[in-house]
Amino acid sequence: MTHFHTIVIGGGPAGMMATIASAxxxxxxxxxxxxxxxxxxxxxxxxxxxxxxxxGTLDDLMAGIPGNGRFLYSVxxxxxxxDIIQFFTDNGVKLKVEDHGRVFPxxxxxxxxxxxxxxxxxxxxxxxxxxCEVVSVTKPEDIFIVKSSxxxxxxxxxIVTTGGKSYPSTGSTGYGHEIAxxxxxxxxxxxxxxxxxxTDFPHKALxxxxxxxxxxxxxxxxxxxxxxxxxxxLSGPAALRMSSFVKGGExxxxxxxxxxxxxxxxxxxxxxxxxxxKNSLKALLPERLADFLAQxxxxxxxxxxxxxxxxxxxxxxxxxxPRHREDVSS
Numbered sequence: 001m002t003h004f005h006t007i008v009i010g011g012g013p014a015g016m017m018a019t020i021a022s023a024x025x026x027x028x029x030x031x032x033x034x035x036x037x038x039x040x041x042x043x044x045x046x047x048x049x050x051x052x053x054x055x056g057t058l059d060d061l062m063a064g065i066p067g068n069g070r071f072l073y074s075v076x077x078x079x080x081x082x083d084i085i086q087f088f089t090d091n092g093v094k095l096k097v098e099d100h101g102r103v104f105p106x107x108x109x110x111x112x113x114x115x116x117x118x119x120x121x122x123x124x125x126x127x128x129x130x131x132c133e134v135v136s137v138t139k140p141e142d143i144f145i146v147k148s149s150x151x152x153x154x155x156x157x158x159i160v161t162t163g164g165k166s167y168p169s170t171g172s173t174g175y176g177h178e179i180a181x182x183x184x185x186x187x188x189x190x191x192x193x194x195x196x197x198x199t200d201f202p203h204k205a206l207x208x209x210x211x212x213x214x215x216x217x218x219x220x221x222x223x224x225x226x227x228x229x230x231x232x233x234l235s236g237p238a239a240l241r242m243s244s245f246v247k248g249g250e251x252x253x254x255x256x257x258x259x260x261x262x263x264x265x266x267x268x269x270x271x272x273x274x275x276x277x278k279n280s281l282k283a284l285l286p287e288r289l290a291d292f293l294a295q296x297x298x299x300x301x302x303x304x305x306x307x308x309x310x311x312x313x314x315x316x317x318x319x320x321x322p323r324h325r326e327d328v329s330s
Contacts, residue, residue, distance in 0.1 A: 004030045004127070007146050007155040009134050010176065011038040015161035016117040022159075023124035030153060031126060032146070034133040034171050039114035041163070041170040046102075050110035052088065053081040056101045064241060091116045099213075100225060100237070137179050165190060195243040197252075199233035207231045209286050214238065215258040221245040224258060255317045256285060265313045273302035277312070285316075 006022040008015045011033030022029040031038075045051055054061065058076055062069045085103060088095060093116045094106040105112040121128060129151070136147045137158065144158040162176030177187055206229035215224045216238040228236035234252075242252065257265070272280040276299050281290035293315050298304060304312065 001145075001152050001154050002030075003143075003154045004028045005155065006030070006157040006159060007032065007144065007153060008159045008161060009137075009146070009179070010161035010163060010171075011035070011128070011130065012161060012163055013039065013042050013117070014163075015159070016121060018159045018161055019126050020117070020120050020124060022157075023121065023126035029126040030155070031121065031128050032132050032134055032148070033128070033130045036131045037114075038118055038128070038130065039110070041172065042114055043110045044170070045110060046104060048110055049104050049108045050113045052095065052103045052105065052113060053084045054101045055081065055085065055097050055103055060101070065244075088113070088116060091120055134175075137182065139183070164193075191247065192243045194240045196230065196235040197233045197239045197243055197246070199252075201233065204231055205292055206289060209289055210236065211256065211286070211289075213258070215255040216242050217253045217255070218242065218246055218250055227254070253318045256289070257316055260284075260316075262313050262317065265316060266309060269301045269304070269309060269312070273300065275301065277301050277304075281316075 005027040006019075006029045008019045008022070008029065008031045011031055015031060015033070016038060019029050019031040037043075042050060058073070058080060061076070061081060062072070065072065085095060088105075093112060095103050096106050097103055118128070129148075132148045132151070134146055134148055136145075138145045139158075142156075144155045146153045146155065146158070160176045160179050162174075162179075163170075163172035165172060165174035165177075174190075177190075180187055209229045211227045213224055214227050215222060216227065216234075217223070221242065223238050223241050225238040225241065226236045227234060227238045233239075246252070260268075268284075269277075269280065272283075276294075277297055278291050278294035280301060281293060284290070285293070293312070297308060297312055
């Protein structure tokens, strides 16, 4: 049996950073990952580009955290988003800032971030075991015993960074919760976070349409960001952030034109009253979405009755999206 000071289970970004932190103190460290490569989920983030962090203030970050995020102040006081930016810059990764303060690698490839983390781990002399699934973790005395199907290791310290249950195909099966339960830790109810939304809405007609800076809202939670219609509902930054505030069965509102007032839309329709409604809306929205919104109305704007005009404006500004009650929390 090989002994390490610290064993880290889970080779995502948290696991890789934990390994780097341990190894930077000169501690013999082993990182265990069940997939063939490190950072499998990370490789798909940001549309494959990896949204590393945000360059906003600490208060900006706290505003995007559901519930009571104040407990994170002490953590961020030691290592915050600007430290992350500095870390990657120091390790040869060129970064850029895009809309809403989102930080991406200049290469636009998640692999750049994963490779930088892996290189740092190896530079510090830590060990990596990929394609290796942990089957049991015990602590009969003062030493952790970690077993895979082929190996057994021991460690003074154990760090579990296996993620939640939101994306099983990447390895996030919730196994870390089972380890925590084994050691009598309290497990709180699991809730969705940074997860796409399943909706009871005819979304297949809109599948693949992406929108920039629309406003998704539910109660006091109002999020203006990019959005993507998928075959199951809504994705993109706005939907991912909203997932932290809903549990299933809620009615979400979507303003497709948040910077345009109701009066401005009414004036727009009047200005283009001789045109087909769907053609007029194409000046404001993607073609398929314009066609979708024009369904059920007369062909031309001049044929709209006052109530129909109000209804059409409402569809543009407050589209209702019932969220599926059977959506799985993660």
